[in-house]
Amino acid sequence: MTKRENKQKMTFTILSGDSTDGDGGFGIGTISLDNVTPIIIDPEENDIFIDMDALHGKSKIEKKVRFKPDKEHAGPNPKCFWIVWLTLRNDSLGPYYSGAAACEVLVSREDRRIKLGYKSLPEHVNNMDKSLKNQFILSHMDMQSLGLLREYLKEYDVGYWQRSSEDLKNQLGKSI
Numbered sequence: 001m002t003k004r005e006n007k008q009k010m011t012f013t014i015l016s017g018d019s020t021d022g023d024g025g026f027g028i029g030t031i032s033l034d035n036v037t038p039i040i041i042d043p044e045e046n047d048i049f050i051d052m053d054a055l056h057g058k059s060k061i062e063k064k065v066r067f068k069p070d071k072e073h074a075g076p077n078p079k080c081f082w083i084v085w086l087t088l089r090n091d092s093l094g095p096y097y098s099g100a101a102a103c104e105v106l107v108s109r110e111d112r113r114i115k116l117g118y119k120s121l122p123e124h125v126n127n128m129d130k131s132l133k134n135q136f137i138l139s140h141m142d143m144q145s146l147g148l149l150r151e152y153l154k155e156y157d158v159g160y161w162q163r164s165s166e167d168l169k170n171q172l173g174k175s176i
Contacts, residue, residue, distance in 0.1 A: 033055060033128075035087050035088050035089065035098075035132075036055070036085055036086065036087050036128060036131065036132065037050055037052070037085075037086045037087075037088065038050065038051055038052065038054035038055060038059065038083055038084070038085060038086075039051075039083070039084040039086050039149070039152070040054065040059060040060070040061055040081060040082070040083055040084075041081065041082040041083075041084065041102075041145045041148055041149060042061075042079075042081055043080065043082070043142060043144045043145045043148065044079060044080070046144075046148065048148045048149065048152045054083055059083070061081050061105060061107065062105070062117075062119070064113065064114050064115060065107055065114070065115045065116070065117040066114050066115070066116055066117065067117045067118065067119040067121075068116075068117075068118065069118070069119070069120045069121070069122075070118060071106060071118045072118075073116050073117070073118055074106035074107060074108050074116055074117050074118040075108040075109070075110060075116060077109060078106040078107055078108050078109060078117070078118070079106070079107050079108075079109055080104065080105070080106055080142075081104075081105040081106075081107065082102045082103065082104060082105070082141060082145050082149075083102070083103050083105055083124070084100055084101070084102045084103075084138075084149060085099075085100065085101050085102075085103070085124075085127055085128040085131040085132075086099070086100045086131065086153075087099035087100070087131045087132055087134065088160070089134070091163075093163055094159055094160075094163055095157075095159075095160055095163070096160050096163035096164045096165075097153060097160055097161070097164040097165075097168055098134045098164075098165075099130065099131035099132060099133065099134045099135055099136065100131055100136050100137070100138060100149075100168060101127035101128065101130045101131040101135065101136070101137035101138070102127065102137065102138050102140070102141050102145075103119070103120070103123050103124045103127050104118075104140075105117065105118070105119050106118040106119075136165075136167050136168050136171050138168075138171045138172065139171060146171075146172055147172075149172060150172035150173065153168075153172070
């Protein structure tokens with residue numbers, strides 16, 4: 001075994017909670033996704049649901065799909081989904097929706113064992129980061145999906161909705 005093979009590789013990790021318990025040692029700079037919830041919207045079926053497996057690219061809509069960052073890879077007339085990275089925060093008044101950013105996912109309608117699809121991994125990473133930084137990136141979504149998201153967030157917990165920023169309400173309120 002060479003000296004190079006012996007060295008432990010440093011890799012980016014996603015950890016739950018405070019990995020260092022405040023000691024300032026190993027693990028500083030990692031990202032906690034404890035407050036991020038992936039919401040999947042299927043506008044064609046009027047369906048919206050939480051799928052935590054989306055954090056690892058293994059949601060129900062992503063399984064058995066070979067993705068490329070080219071929309072044409074998904075074929076003609078692909079099925080459109082949205083993954084919305086929703087961040088929740090808590091303040092003295094209670095929890096609220098603090099950030100949300102949507103990413104488009106296209107999946108071929110072909111009847112194949114492994115379907116073809118479109119997904120931009122950099123867009124997902126950047127939008128998740130923007131959501132964590134309390135930004136709302138929803139204006140590029142279609143009207144139906146915005147309406148589904150608005151109703152879902154209101155019904156999930158009306159208190160969360162009421163304590164959320166006007167920016168979120170404005171972006172979702174323009175849908176109808």
